[in-house]
Amino acid sequence: MLYFVARRLVSALSVVLATLIATFALFFVAPTDPAGAICGDRNCTQQRYQEIKANLHLDQPKVQQFAEYTAGIFTGRDFTTSGVKQHCAAPCLGFSFKNDRPVTDMIKSRFPVTLSLVLGYAVLVLTIGVFVGSMAAKRRGTLGDRALMTSTLVVSSVPYYIVALMVALYLTVLYPILPRGEWTPPSENPGKWFAGMLTPWLVLGIYNCVQYARYSRGSMVETLSEDFIRTARAKGLSDRVITYKHALRSGLIPVVTIFGLDIAASLGGAIFTERIFDLPGLGQLVLDSLNNYDLPVIMGTVLVASVLIVVMNLLVDIGYSLIDPRVRLA
Amino acid sequence: MSIGSPDSTVGIEDHPASAEPVRTAATPHGKSPSRIAFDRLRKDRIAMICASIVLFFILIAIFAPLLAKLEGQDYSTFHTDLVDEYGYPTIGVNSAHWLGVEPKTGRDNFARWVYGARPSLIIAFLATVVGTIIGVVMGLLAGFLGGWTDRVISWVIDFVLSLPFLLFAIALVPIVESMRGGSFNLTPNEQASIRFYVLIFVLSFFGWAGLARIIRGEVLSLREREFVLAAKAIGVPTRQVLFKELLPNLVAPIVISASLAVPSYVTAEAGLSFLGVGLVEPIPSWGQTIAVATNWFKADPLYLWLPVVGITALVLALALLGDAIRDAFDPKTRR
Numbered sequence: 335m336l337y338f339v340a341r342r343l344v345s346a347l348s349v350v351l352a353t354l355i356a357t358f359a360l361f362f363v364a365p366t367d368p369a370g371a372i373c374g375d376r377n378c379t380q381q382r383y384q385e386i387k388a389n390l391h392l393d394q395p396k397v398q399q400f401a402e403y404t405a406g407i408f409t410g411r412d413f414t415t416s417g418v419k420q421h422c423a424a425p426c427l428g429f430s431f432k433n434d435r436p437v438t439d440m441i442k443s444r445f446p447v448t449l450s451l452v453l454g455y456a457v458l459v460l461t462i463g464v465f466v467g468s469m470a471a472k473r474r475g476t477l478g479d480r481a482l483m484t485s486t487l488v489v490s491s492v493p494y495y496i497v498a499l500m501v502a503l504y505l506t507v508l509y510p511i512l513p514r515g516e517w518t519p520p521s522e523n524p525g526k527w528f529a530g531m532l533t534p535w536l537v538l539g540i541y542n543c544v545q546y547a548r549y550s551r552g553s554m555v556e557t558l559s560e561d562f563i564r565t566a567r568a569k570g571l572s573d574r575v576i577t578y579k580h581a582l583r584s585g586l587i588p589v590v591t592i593f594g595l596d597i598a599a600s601l602g603g604a605i606f607t608e609r610i611f612d613l614p615g616l617g618q619l620v621l622d623s624l625n626n627y628d629l630p631v632i633m634g635t636v637l638v639a640s641v642l643i644v645v646m647n648l649l650v651d652i653g654y655s656l657i658d659p660r661v662r663l664a
Numbered sequence: 665m666s667i668g669s670p671d672s673t674v675g676i677e678d679h680p681a682s683a684e685p686v687r688t689a690a691t692p693h694g695k696s697p698s699r700i701a702f703d704r705l706r707k708d709r710i711a712m713i714c715a716s717i718v719l720f721f722i723l724i725a726i727f728a729p730l731l732a733k734l735e736g737q738d739y740s741t742f743h744t745d746l747v748d749e750y751g752y753p754t755i756g757v758n759s760a761h762w763l764g765v766e767p768k769t770g771r772d773n774f775a776r777w778v779y780g781a782r783p784s785l786i787i788a789f790l791a792t793v794v795g796t797i798i799g800v801v802m803g804l805l806a807g808f809l810g811g812w813t814d815r816v817i818s819w820v821i822d823f824v825l826s827l828p829f830l831l832f833a834i835a836l837v838p839i840v841e842s843m844r845g846g847s848f849n850l851t852p853n854e855q856a857s858i859r860f861y862v863l864i865f866v867l868s869f870f871g872w873a874g875l876a877r878i879i880r881g882e883v884l885s886l887r888e889r890e891f892v893l894a895a896k897a898i899g900v901p902t903r904q905v906l907f908k909e910l911l912p913n914l915v916a917p918i919v920i921s922a923s924l925a926v927p928s929y930v931t932a933e934a935g936l937s938f939l940g941v942g943l944v945e946p947i948p949s950w951g952q953t954i955a956v957a958t959n960w961f962k963a964d965p966l967y968l969w970l971p972v973v974g975i976t977a978l979v980l981a982l983a984l985l986g987d988a989i990r991d992a993f994d995p996k997t998r999r
Contacts, residue, residue, distance in 0.1 A: 352823055360835070491980045507962075508962060599828060602831055624837070625940075635831065
């Protein structure tokens, strides 16, 4: 077990390191002009350009730049902008000259939005999605099951952003049946927070429930045909106890695996949802930064998102190996 | 879909007079798995409907200039006389403009719609071809050679699969543009064509890894089979073993993965264009039109619905067709 965890840990670390190098190479080593891009061409004075260049340490060798960037993540570093010295505290992911703020601060201020979105989404898919999937598995082959599976196939084939956009435009703007998406911190006004998040949750949740219903149906169908279920039946347990207590417990394992990765990916920015419902989350941050070529912010967000995925991957793998020892041999 | 009837009796039904099927030189003995799958697909009514919808869009894309000429319009001419001072079109659907004109610029909707089918399909198909070739070659090498090659390729696959696709796609656009001198120094045409290639690159870069993993797994089991061992024993060169012996056995996973990739690439292309990181003016594209049309949807719903219907119909047909192809090649997955 220890060997397995150690091996997974090393491979996860290597992926994180590779991501760090790859993003750094993309943004700062490729024949680009980050300082020029950050400064903008229209009203960039030569002095400002040189200042940015010096602040990003672009005049130093690339290896040293990389070492400083990496060191900044662990120990923090200082930037000088317009003559004022700014400290970028420990997990320093660079400095946004456009906004005059450390990237880490910007990501931190946007993260609660994405987190709220993903938490509500998680609750929906794990309850409705899994429940519908298990129901279908229990009634496998019936008309209801087949109708459900066909409709899930059709729904999941329609691009998500089309569904979200149509709901946003028609059900919240033209015919305001649902509250419009907007962000209010829950600490400020929980009621308003809930109302503003409700439509994004519903759209993101219900669209993806379809996927989860498919996964859990598939996994439950397999589990329900196993020997221990027959034993449970032979013992005379009720159908409900068998499905929701015995089968669900082992049938859920593959679903939870997918769930872990899905959540990690969504935390890196549920970009379409944030854009369409106007929620200032991480995805929106990247899009905003894109419009004004704020490369350090984009790079920081990409790094955070990649690390989230790798960590989640690792947790899922280790968790899986605890439940199912056969995995460790692979 | 005929589940119960074995395909080997097909020949007998054709010639009820004799118990043995009459075989001429033209009818080979038995059928290849691909042939069986194709026959199965042809009997699948949903698949055939979807295939004709896809064909319809392909024809639209190919004959876009002809269709626009038939209408007598083109996709780039401004008709500012047809919009009022607030930018709303003053005409609706008429014989000169079959689907009306765009708000603000007054460009012809029909011409833009038929031309909009082009980038979606071209990008999706090119990305699928590139991604499939890379995926197959990588998977074959990793699975067949094993050892360090396998370890390195597998690591790269894991690495690519753990990158956040959408974020990377968004991040790559400004980088490539600033490599070419920054968006300020590019003409709209240059910017549009750069975006076009960036999209193909990004989609195929993230698309090959999944297929490579599947192919590697298949090859791992195939390479221990007798026919491969026999080929190796009589000294067939590695390249020939890979492409002449192994590849024909991998047709099913390759076709399945490619047919499921196309709809997802169409979705991704339109989605990125909608976010503003995909195609830009002057290339007409559905995703970008949707983004603009959301500002006008109350006054001019047709403008929004045209690209929405285009993408939805195309992706739905492609996805259901892909699903049917998977069922045809691998009956175990049938619902």
